[in-house]
Amino acid sequence: MLEFDKKYLEKVIYELFAIDSPSGYTKQATSYIANEIKKMGFSYSYNEKGNLIVKINGKNEVVYGIGAHVDTLGLMVRSIQEDGKLSFEKIGGPNCATLDGEYCKILTRQNKIYTGTILSKSCSSHVYNDALTRERNEENMEIRIDEITYSKEDTKKLGVQTGDYIFIDPKTIITESGFIKTRFNDDKISCCLILCLLKYISDHKIIPYHTLKIIFSTYEEVGHGCSYIDADIVQFLAVDMGCIGLDLNCTEQDVSICAKDSSGPYDYEMVSNLIQLSKDNNIRYVIDIFPKYSSDASAAQRGGNNVRTALIGPGVHASHGMERCHMDGIFNTMYLLYAYITQQG
Known part of the structure; x- marks a missing residue:
C-alpha cells in the first residue's frame, strides 16, 4: 500500500479542527487550507461564495472534480432573553440532545469572543422536576454566557x-488506537485526508491522469455548497462521511461507497468503477444507501450542473453528535481516491 504521511495527517487534523467554521463563517478555515496548498506548490482560487478550488493539471485536459466541505454545524443567536441568557437557532442539523452541557464561544460583530455553555432550560435536577425529561431542542435550551449578566440590557452592553x-467546542482527540473523536469529522476529516493525499502527490511528483479541480466547499451543511461548479467538470466525486448504524454495512474501518442517498441514485458507472477500483487495489470498502443524507454531489445535481456524480467517505459513528472515525477508514478513503485520480480512461 501507499505510505501516506500520518504525522502530517495528524497535524492538519488538530490544526484545522481547532478553527471554528460553521456554514457562512469559513474564511479562516479556507485560508488555512490555502496556506497548506501553497506550501505544496499547487495553485488555487476562490469562487464568489467562498469555495476554495485547487487545480492540478493532469495528463489530459478532461476535468474531474473532487469535493469536501470545510463548513460545520453551529448555532446563531436568535434573541436575548430577559434574564440575559441567549436563545439560539441551529446552523445545519446538530443533535441538540448531545449539546446539553457543551462549552461554546459567542463571536460578536465587533470580533469580541465570550465563552459560554449550552444548557437545557431545566438544567438542574435539584431545581426542576423535568430536568431529565425535558426535550432538548432550540425552544427548550439556551446559552449561559460566562459574564456577569442578569438582564437583557446587561447582555446587550457586552x-x-x-x-x-x-x-461549539469540537473537543478533538486522536487516540493511541487510531480513533479520531470530535464533533466535526463531518466533513473536516475529508478535508484533512485530501490535504494528506495532495502532499503525497506533491512530494512524489505524481501527475493525475485527468486534470483535477478539488473544491473545499463552505455551505454544504445548509444544502448549497456545490450547487454551482465549473462547467468543464465532467465527473464530480464528493468525499464526505459514511454513515454507521441500523442495517448499514459501514464501520469506522471502511471507505463507504454510496449507491443512493435522499437525492436519489448516484451515477451507475461511477459507482461501479469505484467498487472495481476497491477490489483491484485490495481496499476495504462497503456499499451503502443513506436515506437521510445528502452531499455536495447532491447539491451539484440539484443546481442543474451537467455532471455525473458519486459519493465516498470514511465511516463516521454518531454523525451530527459526538462523532468518531478511525485511521483505517481514513486511509482506505485515501487509497481509493489515489486509485481514482491515477486510473487511465
Whole structure:
C-alpha cells in the first residue's frame, strides 16, 4: 500500500479542527487550507461564495472534480432573553440532545469572543422536576454566557446581538488506537485526508491522469455548497462521511461507497468503477444507501450542473453528535481516491 504521511495527517487534523467554521463563517478555515496548498506548490482560487478550488493539471485536459466541505454545524443567536441568557437557532442539523452541557464561544460583530455553555432550560435536577425529561431542542435550551449578566440590557452592553455566531467546542482527540473523536469529522476529516493525499502527490511528483479541480466547499451543511461548479467538470466525486448504524454495512474501518442517498441514485458507472477500483487495489470498502443524507454531489445535481456524480467517505459513528472515525477508514478513503485520480480512461 501507499505510505501516506500520518504525522502530517495528524497535524492538519488538530490544526484545522481547532478553527471554528460553521456554514457562512469559513474564511479562516479556507485560508488555512490555502496556506497548506501553497506550501505544496499547487495553485488555487476562490469562487464568489467562498469555495476554495485547487487545480492540478493532469495528463489530459478532461476535468474531474473532487469535493469536501470545510463548513460545520453551529448555532446563531436568535434573541436575548430577559434574564440575559441567549436563545439560539441551529446552523445545519446538530443533535441538540448531545449539546446539553457543551462549552461554546459567542463571536460578536465587533470580533469580541465570550465563552459560554449550552444548557437545557431545566438544567438542574435539584431545581426542576423535568430536568431529565425535558426535550432538548432550540425552544427548550439556551446559552449561559460566562459574564456577569442578569438582564437583557446587561447582555446587550457586552455587544452581543441577534445574528452572532455561536461556536461549539469540537473537543478533538486522536487516540493511541487510531480513533479520531470530535464533533466535526463531518466533513473536516475529508478535508484533512485530501490535504494528506495532495502532499503525497506533491512530494512524489505524481501527475493525475485527468486534470483535477478539488473544491473545499463552505455551505454544504445548509444544502448549497456545490450547487454551482465549473462547467468543464465532467465527473464530480464528493468525499464526505459514511454513515454507521441500523442495517448499514459501514464501520469506522471502511471507505463507504454510496449507491443512493435522499437525492436519489448516484451515477451507475461511477459507482461501479469505484467498487472495481476497491477490489483491484485490495481496499476495504462497503456499499451503502443513506436515506437521510445528502452531499455536495447532491447539491451539484440539484443546481442543474451537467455532471455525473458519486459519493465516498470514511465511516463516521454518531454523525451530527459526538462523532468518531478511525485511521483505517481514513486511509482506505485515501487509497481509493489515489486509485481514482491515477486510473487511465
